[in-house]
Amino acid sequence: MGPVGMINFLSVLCCLCLNLVLAIDTIRSSQSIKDKDSDYIISNGSTFKLGFFSPVNSTNRYVGIWYNKNSVSPAQWVWVANRQKPLKDASGVLTIFKDGNLVVLDGQKKILWSSEVTNSVVNSKAQPLDSGNLVLQDTTGTIIWESFQFPTNTMLPNMKISSNARTGKKVQCTSWKSPSDPSIGSFLGGAQPQHPPQAFVWKDGSPFWRSGPWSGRTFSGMQEMYHVFQNGFSFVEDQDGTFVLSFFYANMSLSHIVLTTQGDMELRYWDNEKEDWKVLWKALKSECHFYGMCGEFGSCNSRNSPICSCLRGFKPNDTKEWNRGNWTSGCVRRTPLQCGRVNSTGSEASKMDGFLKLKMMKVPDFAEWSATLDDDCRQQCLQNCSCIAYAYDIGMGCMSWTRNLIDTNQLSSSRVDLYIRLAYLELDTEGDSKKIVTITVVIGTVFISICTFVLWRWIARHKARKKKAKGILLLKRGEAHKTFPNENMLVENLNQVKVQELPLFNFEKLASATNNFHQSNKLGQGGFGPVYRGILSNGQEIAVKRLSKTSGQGLEEFMNEVVVISRLQHRNLVRLHGCCVEGEERMLIYEYMPNKSLDAFLFDPQKENPLDWRKRFNIIEGIGRGLLYLHRDSRLRIIHRDLKASNILLDKELHPKISDFGTARIFRGNEDQANTRRVVGTYFGVVLLEIVSGRKNTSFYNDEQSLSLLGLAWKLWNADNIVTLIDPMIYEPCFEMEILRCIQVGLLCVQEFAKDRPPVSVVVSMLKSEIANNLPPPKKSAFTKRSIGLDTESSQLIQSKCSANNVTITMVQGR
Known part of the structure; x- marks a missing residue:
């Protein structure tokens, strides 16, 4: 072979070698990807590319993953590394750093982005998989970091979107700021950790779109999704309490869900015939899909004009704004509910509240779940004066509502019916003939009324x-x-x-x-x-x-x-x-209390501002001091009767202030208790346990024998495992004894018989450790199975199916 032939041979060989290098789907310690359009690696099955790119109408450079498809529409970038720190020129490098992390470097070798694995790993390697997941592995092949745990705006098949209310750990999608700017935008999509779970899109922290509760097969508020996905979604709770949402669209090999810059959720798929990306489904198909479009107690129906109307028994809160098409002010009840009221003779009113059935509804937000059968679900709501609506579905169980109904929609197809509580007069269904007769009788009596009016007025x-x-x-x-x-x-x-x-x-x-x-x-x-x-x-x-x-x-x-x-x-x-x-x-x-109420900190699903133990203990002590003043030190002897986390307000320094004295009772000097028929109030011990655990008294669902925080606490106490009740966000070994003492005090405050519950003065001393070494062991809690304690002279316990947070306790001596 002559010199010229040798040169040509070597040139071809070099090209082949270069192509072989580019065909490799792994980045090792000695390798890197430079910021060149021709320098990228492809996943093993040729589905995805990993490399540098510029979004449309932008010169900024980013490292990302996108589909290995040539299409008319813009590329589908499914993940971006340095979304918050773009490169301004083509000097970037994606490589394995000396500590084993995958990093993006600029021209001055400054780290713009890192996988941030805390433990150094030698000879790690990075590889884009055919699932779209970029994984970093150690020498044994164990995955030590993956992009699926840090998504951007795209949910890929088998990716797990998750949330855990106890640990605060979340995997969520965040929108791009604009189509040319992949930095974090205004919208966030994720799972809501509750029973039954829901999917949400939030805009700047406020709800923007809601899927409705998960029924086991689909989201109840988005029935059209079932026809699209057909069992393609999965929403389950792991053993550690993490709610995990994932999907797989079996009918299409290439598909993904994108959270757009406008807050919409779009299912996109690859159309082989047209060789382009198409949108198969969108979350925001009409105005009714925007969260709370019609305000509280309003219902949205995209087939009507106007789309918003008040639920039966309600009227617009602001008629002028309503007529202008601004429905966010919502509706108000026309006729007050009669629950718990009596007629003038003192006997129970003969015509009490009832339920109106609304068919095929997207049920409201803030449902409270319970493991109750269909028939018992109605009774449970009827016997709880705070319950204003309920719904039952075999896939979702019993749901009830005590908060104002928000984000309620009329659907064209749904198996869920909503029952709303109305006063008897609003439930009249005997027809117009009865109304005509009634009007006639009324008119007939007007004349007689006028004749007697003068005499009546004088009397x-x-x-x-x-x-x-x-x-x-x-x-x-x-x-x-x-x-x-x-x-x-x-x-x-x-x-x-x-x-x-x-x-x-x-x-x-x-x-x-x-x-x-x-x-x-x-x-x-x-x-x-x-x-x-x-x-x-x-x-x-x-x-x-x-x-x-x-x-x-x-x-x-x-x-x-x-x-x-x-x-x-x-x-x-x-x-x-x-x-x-x-x-x-x-x-x-x-x-004005700038930090609002205690429940906003304790039960915030986002856990954005968690309270540490020192702050929580100071709040517990402050509540105790406030109660001591009410019970013993004020010139009036007062029982609050509605003590709960939402009625504990926090000032700028997070000092607690007890509020809402609408149902409080004043005692005369010789009184030890007051009698009342109204079912209200919460033990101080319940609030104390909620503060320690970070969970609501009604947030336990899996164990039918302990459907309340008190039930779980009593069960763990007997099992000598009470330490597991402590909120993981506050647990530190140095605080364990103090926290356990607070739990014991809380259990003492909720004992079944009033004579066993310590007075507030003793409770305050217990909390201050003044008598810590001699705390008596607690006896059985009054409300381990959602019962209601009715303190009478004999301190008997009366069982009922009402809310576990409601009690009729007005004893001066013990909370």
């Missing part, structure tokens, strides 16, 4: 003068829980007495402070009604609690709270600045 005025004097006397005595003759008289009494010189605010001043009670100033929603943040003209921040017309609480609770809290002053009780009584408006004005 009524005479009686009112006597009752008015009695009402003022009751207010001065602090006995606001006694029923006043009528609403007008209560208002007059309040204006005359001015409880302890409590300032009266006018409506216009509060409307101005809250920007006309704008939704952006809304802090939350309770049984009383919405709470708004406001700023007075002098710059003072306030919280305004506005009595809702549909509130389960009413004028009695309003007056009770004014009288009770206006006479209390303690650093662990929220301070009442004043009230407003104008027309139909009833408002309470409090000091």
Whole structure:
């Protein structure tokens, strides 16, 4: 072979060698990928490429993974490494660093991105798989890092999107900022760890789209998905409490779900005939798919015009805005519920609440799950005055709602029916003929009524003068829980007495402070009604609690709270600045708490601001001091009767302040207990255990023998395994004894018989370690199986199927 032939031979050989290098699907310690369009590696089955790229309309350079397909539409980039730190030129390198990590380096050898494996590994290797997963392996082939655990905007088949409420660990998708900018955008998609689980898209932390509960085969709120995927989705709970969502679309070999820059979820697939990417399914097919489009107690139906309507028994909260097509203000109840009320004779009312069946619904958000059969599900809700709706599905179980119904849609096909609680008058189904007869009778009596009106008015005025004097006397005595003759008289009494010189605010001043009670100033929603943040003209921040017309609480609770809290002053009780009584408006004005309520920290599914043990213990001590003041040290002896995490507010330094005294009771000097028919309140011990465990009392579902936190705590105590109750986010060996003591105190506070429960003064001493060495062993909890304790003189326990958080305890001595 001559010199020329040899040169040609060597040239061909070099090209072949170069192609062989590029065909290798693995990056080893001595290898790298440089920022060149021709320099990339391909997965073993030729499905995906790994290399450098620039998005459309951008010159920035990124390392990513995309499909090995040539298409008319832009490439489908399924993962990006240095999405937050792009290269400004073509000087980048993807290589294995000296510590074994996979890294992206710029021209100055500065690390822009790293796999961040903490333990150094020698001779590691990186490889893109045919699944689209980029894995980093040690010398034994063990995967020590994978891109599937750190997705960007794409969910690939068999990728696991997951969330664990206890550990806070999550695997979620985040949208690109724009089609030309892969940095983290406004939208986040993931799993909601609850029973039954749901999929969510959040925009800047607020719900944007919701799938509805998982039924075991598909998402109940997105029935059309089943026809597309046909058992392609899986949503399961692992042994450690992690909820895992994955999918596989068997009908198409190349498919993926993308969280778009606009917050939509799109199922895209490769069309072999057209050699391009197509969209098979979208989450946001209509306006009804946006979260809470019709507000609270509203229902959305994309086939109607307008698309929003109030649920039966409800009316628009703001008719003017509703008519303009702004439905986010939602609806309010027309007729108050009768649950727990009695008629004038003292016997149970003959016509009580019932349930209206709404067929084929996307059920509302915030469902509370229980392992209850179909028939018992209705009874369980009916017997709980806080329950305003329920639904049952064989795949999802029994769901009930105690919060305002939000994100309810009418579907064209669904096997789930929603039953909403309505007053008897709203359930009248006997037809228009009955209405006509009723109207006729009413008109016939008008004439007689007019004839007797003059006489009646004279008598009524005479009686009112006597009752008015009695009402003022009751207010001065602090006995606001006694029923006043009528609403007008209560208002007059309040204006005359001015409880302890409590300032009266006018409506216009509060409307101005809250920007006309704008939704952006809304802090939350309770049984009383919405709470708004406001700023007075002098710059003072306030919280305004506005009595809702549909509130389960009413004028009695309003007056009770004014009288009770206006006479209390303690650093662990929220301070009442004043009230407003104008027309139909009833408002309470409090000091503003910038950190809102305790439940927002304890039960936040995102666990963005977890409380450490020191903060939690300070909160426990503060609650105890507040209760001690109420029970023993204040000039009034008061039982709160509705102590729960949502009623513990936190100031700027996270100091706790007890709030919401609408159902509190004042005791006279010789009283030890007060009797009441109303089922309200929570033991201090329940709140204490929730703080220690980081879980709600009603968040346990798997064990039918312990459907509450108390049941689990008692079970673990008897098994000498109570340490497993501690929230992993606060556990440290140095705090273990202190935390265990708090758990024991909590169990002592929820014992079945009142005589066994320590008074608050003793509880405070126990928490301070003053008598830590001699703590008595707790006896059986009162509510291990969702029972309701009714403290009578004999301290007998009455079983019921009501909520485990509700009790009728008003004993002064023990919490």
